[in-house]
Amino acid sequence: MTLTIPFDNSYTQLGDRFFARQSPTPVTEPSLVTVNESLAEALGIDPDALRTPHGVAVLAGNARVDGAEPIAQAYAGHQFGNFVPQLGDGRAILLGEVIDAGGVRRDIQLKGAGRTPFSRAGDGRAWLGPVLREYVVSEAMHTLGIPTTRALAAVKTGEAVVREKPYPGAVLTRVASSHIRVGTFQFFAVRGDAEAVQMLTDHVIRRHYPDADGALDLLKGVIRRQARLIAQWMGVGFIHGVMNTDNCQIAGETIDYGPCAFMDRYHPATVFSSIDRQGRYAYQNQPDIAVWNLAQLATSLLPLIDENEEAAVEAATEAVHEFGPLFRDAWLGVFRAKIGLTNAEDGDGALIGGLLDRMAEGDADFTNTFRALGSGRERDHFTDPAGWDQWAAGWHARLARDGSSEDEQKALMARSNPALIPRNHRVEELIQAAVQGDFAPFERLNRVLSDPFAVQPDAEDLQRPPQPDEEVLQTFCGT
Template sequence: MFPFDNSYARLPESFHASVYPEPVEGPVLIAFNAQLAQHLGLDLDASDAGRLAAIFSGNVLPPGAEPLAMAYAGHQFGNFVPRLGDGRAILLGEVVDAGGKRCDIQLKGAGPTPFSRRGDGRAALGPVLREYILSEAMAALGIPATRALAAVASGERVQRERMLPGAVFTRVAASHVRIGTFQFFAARSDTDALKTLVDYVIDRHYPDLKAEEKPALALLQRVAERQAELVARWLGIGFIHGVMNTDNMTLSGETIDFGPCAFLDEYEPMKVFSSIDQQGRYAYRNQPGIAQWNIARLAECLLPLIDADEEQAVTAANAVLQSFGAHFQAAWLGVFRGKLGLATQEDGDDELVQALLSAMQDGRADFTLTFRRLTDLAQADAAGGDARLQAEAVFLEGFMPWEKAEAWLATWRNRLSREPDAPASIALMRRANPAIIPRNHRVEELIAAALAGDLSPFHRMLAAVSDPYADHAEFDAYREAPKDEERVLRTFCGT
């Protein structure tokens, strides 16, 4: 049924705690990702909803599973907590997918673990549906992220600010090793465990680093590059993670944990949605700096393994940290060049992007719609005539003042005219600028409907975000920016 091969369970006992899911009363299947299951090599009958609900609620343990909760620490909003761990997540085991990639299969909300810290280990329906939608949307947008395999209603109630219907989410990840995993052992001065963890991560994610003279340093460099590229891609779709704690940053370079995350509507670089981010630490614009800060915490853990001479280790680690900014800037500019249809590189491209973002901020322009309409304008420019004038009018209506936007358009068109292949530039923009994102107000609407017993908005939105770069008339409503009264001002973690 599940071709398990559980490498993390074979690590020393200090890395995890054995724990079994706690059965729920009346599991009912909400969603099952049959395509992903097939890719993972899972032999499951998609038509047997009862059997799937039993498995993905934790009521039935698949043969070969070795359920465990992972140990880790973490900086939460800058404050170090030496013992966190999986408080409501249970790793069933690992499988190797059709591409030869090892993947974790984890239940969230399947009951308490030794790391629950007096929590109930459960999940409410709303956060489960949010994570399902966001996981699959990110994957469809081409952003490295954990995936959604299943969602099950538990048939029980959970106590949060009020009593809410419970649910269990099944998450698939390249792995769940985090910077906080390294911090857990560094806080205990357990160098042997850190060495084991470095070897494990390299074997699992970066086997090409095995031959490096200083593998821990090479790992630090690779993780820094992956995170710089990931955050650049976040910014390219207006994504705000909301909780970039070190225990939410994976060594694999995947986006993980979709609690209070949100997407920009109007472009505001210091935008914050997360209700627990009172100081704006994880605002949209701050995410690259926070990623670098988190990498610095990883570097601290790895110093004893980088070099026996502490001074040399610090010098080598600092060189990696100093390179982060340049690597991020190159990745960010590459993302936004694509959004403007620029396949080539010229001096002044950065200023072109910044000028557009400045105009968008002045006009409170919608981030996603601006770039999508710019894509339509590029297409209309190629056609000429009335189509061009109409597309320009639609593009400009999102801006105040218009004069600034019109001046920018002239500069952009001049730059675009130097691209060697106009159709290729338009195709590049269509791959870089989605028509549909999981807008915050739509996510809140589907959660409210689900709490009232109607899951149809969830399934409809899931279909909409699964093909975000295409134009589907039946999903036009998901393209629209929220009206003032629909705007979501705060998002919540759900734990």
């Protein structure tokens, strides 16, 4: 059985200034960890062919499929507010693009496939822990209904990767609607390459925003998608950890799962990333950082928005300022559903905020508290149950005014509040087990998270928040 992938590449047609042609670096002894069967089939790829020696060799970077055009993409970026004019794919290689079963163009990329011209001091490799973390979390985001890159496969390389100490190396096969970022536009804008910015704009409009009429319309489309995306993150207690402009994807998908995490106890200032020492990307700051990132995109597009600089700045500023109302509407929509509301009242924002305040004061678990709504066991999740009691009276009165039945409200909450998320301590457990050669915890968590809103009696241990000695307070990039 020979692996075939129906490549239909478009990004390489933009020309060499957009990327460096770079083949993956072969590894010593590749072995398969897992294949995402349903995703493979949606991409028109035979999952059994991916499991063959040739398929595993392709996933590891040791062999090439006909039609592949391996490249490392160029981009710049603001990293923690500091601009770096050249970043690019330092350990990722885009093999090519396919059209999936839904008619959507998808990138297939190997992450951890070796050095590229953009690697700088890096080794271009990834170790097993970050590969499994991204696999689990990105697939969980997909089943939670949040736009995201996805994981097609993971392989071990048979080689050690040295970070603090030697770890087993691995390669993740990542799928995205594209890997074009705000930083991709910045890369050309900072060089004054107006032609490249125009070419990139035209490409993105064709690929992601076919109804957009020019650069300003494109900007508005990106703003709308980012507003919705960040609201969805907030609704599941997700903290990205590195919202740099090179990690802000133009198509509106979550990308680059480095020191990401889901909150256990709710607090708006929660930070997990070991490199975010000032809390720039804390949970509560994510909407503001999205605005900041979008302002950098707007700046890159100014010459295409209007030949008159003053008019361009005015139009772009007006567009970016729309993020606030768009995000607020999306956030209210997400959290109204989480508390069982089907229509809108002016006081809903204050009602939701009141619950979140009491959760923070009462050390309530974010996921389990929302999941318990309507169960009669809500008080159990607060160290001071009186905080719940004070809020609940107003909530019940609001539910009574909503116009929907109690059964409808409970059904809405059940499909809006997941029972299961990839909790940090469980992800850490599966990584430690996998390093020792035991992939059963990884396989189990993936299986359970494939249906995160369902009642799964055999997964009750995975719903439990960490005990004090199990807490994972910091997460790491793994680069």
